[in-house]
Amino acid sequence: MPPVNLKRLAQELNLSIASVSRALQDSHEVSSQTKERVRALATALNYQPHAYASSLRRNLSKTIGVVIPKVANHFFALAINGIEEVARQSGFQVLISLTHDDYAREVSIIQHMKGGRVDGLLMSVASGTEDFAHIKSLRESNIPIVFFDRVCAEVSTAKVTTNDYESAFQATEHLIQAGCRRIAHLLISNNLSIGQFRQQGYRDALLAHGCDVDPTLILHGVMDNEQNVALIRDLLLRRPDIDGVFASVERLAISTYRVCKELGRTIPDDIKVIGFSNLEAASMLDPPLSTVTQPAYDIGREAAKILLRALEKKKAILPSQSQVLKSELFQRQSTAAAPAR
Amino acid sequence: MPPVNLKRLAQELNLSIASVSRALQDSHEVSSQTKERVRALATALNYQPHAYASSLRRNLSKTIGVVIPKVANHFFALAINGIEEVARQSGFQVLISLTHDDYAREVSIIQHMKGGRVDGLLMSVASGTEDFAHIKSLRESNIPIVFFDRVCAEVSTAKVTTNDYESAFQATEHLIQAGCRRIAHLLISNNLSIGQFRQQGYRDALLAHGCDVDPTLILHGVMDNEQNVALIRDLLLRRPDIDGVFASVERLAISTYRVCKELGRTIPDDIKVIGFSNLEAASMLDPPLSTVTQPAYDIGREAAKILLRALEKKKAILPSQSQVLKSELFQRQSTAAAPAR
């Protein structure tokens, strides 16, 4: 059957394409009865404007791109919900692309995004990214960008983050005050902004409490999770004096929990574990995993709001629009009944 | 600065736009040295073709749409990974849209998808959807669709599912053989295909073992999770004789676990719980949650493969291409030391 487009509507109504177009946009310069006739036929034929044709003509895609490392991660999944909510309200589509924490893919994705696909970008940079030329090149294509969580210091724009330094400091302090003397720190990548801030919080908390920072207690995770499990196991076996672990990302926290159980190290009496995590199940583990939980949904919302405001007002994004939201520290107690003595 | 498009390249090289276009597509009918000149300038100027212009002209978007209820759900997150993997290999983009299990949103999303945005669709239908006219209308727009997990029986196309009936039967049988006499069943929606199959598996397992099916033990969950928690709590309080629970979806399994702990009902001695779940942490709960785990990643891969094959060969999708993958049943034992008597 013939496609239903403006031309078709125009023919059936004996109108010009221009008038139909205007009627559907509720333009002032078209009689209300014509509008009615047009709208009636449009709904009758189930007319759907061709988004790409419109984009091409108006040089506007009404789409925002979201570039993140992964989606099988509760933090990012929740952030997407927040982003999508805000975008939908403004009539924007959301185009999600996953870097899988791979630099080459990130570059390729950004390159694709420059082809008129999106009006703006929300991004959390991949852990392997060290060169930011691809991100900087977005400026030349006039694609505004807002970073969230994993930000890029070198690019001057708005960033939505959590108080990484403070919450890492508090988490570490929590372990110290609970009596830990040898606290390991697990992180993913050094060059990641969040890695730096969280590590600094860890270090400063140790120093503030008169503990020394032992570099051999700092473990850098890798991409593959089974390898991480092995690394953590090695560390805990090599250093049985470790009595506390602060994990910088969800996966490492979960893996640590697994390894501790496997090695028969009792949590939290023998070794205490706290990690960044948005996993609901963390609270149900027994003993429950103490966590630093980021307001993922709100982070997504705020980042999207900043971007959409800029797009709608066609104004540049200023670094001063950045926001820092607060994480919540859950110091969880075991629910297990005390063993009968 | 002026945009870098074919016209610009053509001007700088003193070539026609057509030749440049052909060169970039590595057409046979263009000299290799011209190709070189064109490619050199293209990379120098960082030329990026306008995807939507190309789509418009070729009537091909090189994009597949993925319509799912939510992304903050491990099953769907993993499925997306599988889809994305396959799509990327074939040079397709993935446009994800979330229905939030809301019928109206689903209709609106499908309608949008008909506007030339996508060449084909992968879909898991919303739990509230009872009328499938919007899905059927895709046929008129020549948009092929493959269902996965939550399929629509009324639409004749390929579907990728798991052996829902068998795994529900086995899960229930597992509870019976472990000694349960009053097994509750929690599900989300009656009209959902998976809900029906899983419920049938539950019923048949009961009957096969000479137990009767008590309708008052079947609980229909709702959208809001806190309400579900309340419903489950009510059920367990009202029916203290319940000694087993089979949850049809991840959320309900987790919520059941939470309620049992809250009510002080010991798992698995006092009450046994098994649920569909892809949550890694389910295995770390103590006692661990027995689960039916679907091969989410493979489901995504297979569904995408079927769709892409059809798109690439421009052939229709046949129901006979459907696939049924197998879930894994994890009957988890508590790792807790047996209480000293």
Add this chain to the structure above:
DNA sequence: CTGTTAGCGCCTTCAG
């Protein structure tokens, strides 16, 4: 091998 021409579907001047 290369150039010219004619659109894809839509929006937006400019003329009536």
Add this chain to the structure above:
DNA sequence: CTGAAGGCGCTAACAG
């Protein structure tokens, strides 16, 4: 208030 015409960037048919 309505219509005619041009063009967004790209591709494909048709000439040379």
